[in-house]
Amino acid sequence: MALDSSSVPTAAPSKLVKAATSETRIARLTLIVVALGFVVLFLLLPLATVFIEAFRNGPVEFATTLRDPETFSAIRLTLIVAAIAVPLNLVFGVAAAWAIAKFEFKGKAFLTTLIDLPFSVSPVISGLVFVLLFGANSALGPFLQKYGIHILFAVPGLVLATVFVTFPFVARELIPLMQEQGTSDEEAALSLGATGWQTFWHVTLPNIKWGLLYGVLLCNARAMGEFGAVSVVSGHIRGQTNTMPLQVEILYNEYNFVAAFAVATVLALLALVTLVLKTALELRYSDEIAASRRH
Amino acid sequence: MEVRVQNIRKEFGRFPALDDVSLDIRSGELIALLGPSGSGKTTLLRLIAGLESPTDGTIFFGAEDASRKSVQQRNIGFVFQHYALFRHMTVLDNVSFGLKVRPSSRRPPAAEIRRRALDLLELVQLSGLEKRYPAQLSGGQRQRVALARAMAVEPNVLLLDEPFGALDAQVRKELRRWLREIHDRTGHTTVFVTHDQEEALELADRVVVMSKGAIEQVGTPDEIYDQPVSPFVYGFIGQSNCLNVTLSRGEIWLEDRPIGLRAANEPDGAATLYFRPHDIELIDGCGGCLAGLVTASRRVAGTRHLELDLGKAHPSVEIELPPERASSTDHTRVAFRPTKWKLFRKDGDVAAAPQLVEAPASELARTGT
Structure with a gap:
């Protein structure tokens, strides 16, 4: 064979044709740099700023701002609202996902769209809806006033707004999962004599528990961090109806930067704890999660 | 237990899946519902199980009107096409599920449940695999777990939906012979759905040929093959x-x-x-x-x-x-x-x-x- 050996490099065994899906070194490097750059610029840097600003005057100042009664009340209120809203949405979400995934009925497509409504509507509008519904000038207003029921500018209003905004998280997570799993597991349980509740506890719930957990964690993160809808219904009464995000805004507007960022760190920490929890669970139970997704 | 299906009609929306179907299933019989897809055979099976309710007609289990009973009350054993094993439970837990969920008045003691489940696993030749999860089993093994689970409740009638449909040819042949043996040993009245005529003719005591929501012919495999009563049966069975x-x-x-x-x-x-x-x-x-x-x-x-x-x-x-x-x-x-x-x-x-x-x-x- 008269091949020009200079133009055809003799390929060493290790330099065989690369696999079809593997990229060149440059392409890989570029992708990694771009992705990392984005993460640093848009996620890590802002987060770091929050912590740096909070500790600008040292840890003592940080601690005292958090011990401020109004701030403390905001933290407490946020936890209370989340503690009510998340379980409610857990129940609603499971019920809605169950209905949509396992039954055929008229208006199913409409219900599915309705569940997405809170995602597509601006949170401010969501809050305003409740003002229009329960406010003094609304149809329900005089009735509520007469019996001394406080919904707006009180905890019930905050819970309602939060439930509304965070409604889709659990349902959205579960619907595709339950649709994919179908109804044959449930039918099998029923055919073996299990009651509806037994079927739910022993068959359906174990099948959806990971999806449910993700849904709840996301729902919780949003419930604690919600600003827009809550801002409209809260009335910003200091020490009473201010949640953490609202407290951050107030403090910031008062040029009390250290306090504002200190509260923000607490909020960020709650989010980080959620994230760490999720990752830890994924690592701990990765085998089980993988097993429950195939089959 | 003998099962009598009388003038059953089932509509999905306005589309009739079954139209005035009557069938007598004898006690202890192994009977096949055979037909092309869309013939209504699976619908008939699910109606007998109580997983669907008929638009019209009655189903008797012995002398009792079963069509007024829920699926739980009918005490049937159903084997699903894709087995529907509970993936988060071990093989043993799957098999004992039907006994564990009974109300305490009818539930055997835990040791008894365990013993019965292990006996059934021995019957289906899966001894030693009781601690495995369904994902760790082969298709044929899952099929056998599903059968053991269905038999654990001592069902009035055993219903199998395309029991071998998802298996490769070799395993299918083996399991077919094995199912026949199990049936001869346990004597459960068994109804299975299949679109595979070879399976139906080889395995069943009697074959029910179905087409377009109606029964074309009921008979022994010999009768079905040698004396087809309609052009459909002539064309569908054999060459x-x-x-x-x-x-x-x-x-x-x-x-x-x-x-x-x-x-x-x-x-x-x-x-x-x-x-x-x-x-x-x-x-x-x-x-x-x-x-x-x-x-x-x-x-x-x-x-x-x-x-x-x-x-x-x-x-x-x-x-x-x-x-x-x-x-x-x-x-x-x-x-x-x-x-x-x-x-x-x-x-x-x-x-x-x-x-x-x-x-x-x-x-x-x-x-x-």
Whole structure:
């Protein structure tokens, strides 16, 4: 064979044709740099700023701002609202996902769209809806006033707004999962004599528990961090109806930067704890999660 | 337990999946519901189970009206097409599930449940795998777990939906024989759905052939194969040829030639002739026969299949011969006559059929029944 050996490099065994899906070194490097750059610029840097600003005057100042009664009340209120809203949405979400995934009925497509409504509507509008519904000038207003029921500018209003905004998280997570799993597991349980509740506890719930957990964690993160809808219904009464995000805004507007960022760190920490929890669970139970997704 | 299905009708929306179906299933019988997809066989199975409720009609378990009972009350064992094993439970937990969920008044003690589940796993030859999860089992093993789970509740009737559909051919054959053994040993009344005729004919005591939401024929595998009562069954079960023929004065004609078959008491007119590829005899010299040019010849295991062209107006006909017999017909024109056949009039009614016993080959014409 008269091949020009200079133009055809003799390929060493290790330099065989690369696999079809593997990229060149440059392409890989570029992708990694771009992705990392984005993460640093848009996620890590802002987060770091929050912590740096909070500790600008040292840890003592940080601690005292958090011990401020109004701030403390905001933290407490946020936890209370989340503690009510998340379980409610857990129940609603499971019920809605169950209905949509396992039954055929008229208006199913409409219900599915309705569940997405809170995602597509601006949170401010969501809050305003409740003002229009329960406010003094609304149809329900005089009735509520007469019996001394406080919904707006009180905890019930905050819970309602939060439930509304965070409604889709659990349902959205579960619907595709339950649709994919179908109804044959449930039918099998029923055919073996299990009651509806037994079927739910022993068959359906174990099948959806990971999806449910993700849904709840996301729902919780949003419930604690919600600003827009809550801002409209809260009335910003200091020490009473201010949640953490609202407290951050107030403090910031008062040029009390250290306090504002200190509260923000607490909020960020709650989010980080959620994230760490999720990752830890994924690592701990990765085998089980993988097993429950195939089959 | 015997199961009687009476005048069952099931509609999904406005589409009838089953139309006035009646069926008697005898106690201890292994019966197959056979039909193409969309024939309503799975719907019938799910109606017996109580997973669907009929639009109209009744289902009796013994003397009891089961159609008023929920699926839980009917005490059936159902094996799903894709097994529907509980993936987060071990094999042992899967099998004992049906006993564990019983109300405490009817629930056996835990040790008893465990013993029974282990016994069943031994019956289905899965001893030692009780701690595995379904994902760690092969398809055939999952199928057997599903069967053990269904049998654990001591069901009135065992219902299997395409039990071997998802398995490869080798495992399927093995499991088929094994299911027959299990059935003979336990004696459960068993109904299974299949679209595989070989499976139905080999395994079942009786076969129910279904088409378009109705039962076409119920009978033993021999009856179904040898005496099909409708063109559908003739065409669906086994190989068959069909030819458009005319009747004239008791003789069957293909276009302008008599083919040497007689249907004595039949009125004149058009009909369709059905016969199986192996139910033919070759004839030397044609004075009343079917004759065609050999267009293809294939050797399949112990027989030779010849494809014949009887003329442009007719679909090609396939006949089967012993290979040595086929090689002696080295000429390309073959004359033959069906030895077993059946005529259906245009509206699908049975018109005429000869006796199914083999008659002497010399007999030229056969009278229809």
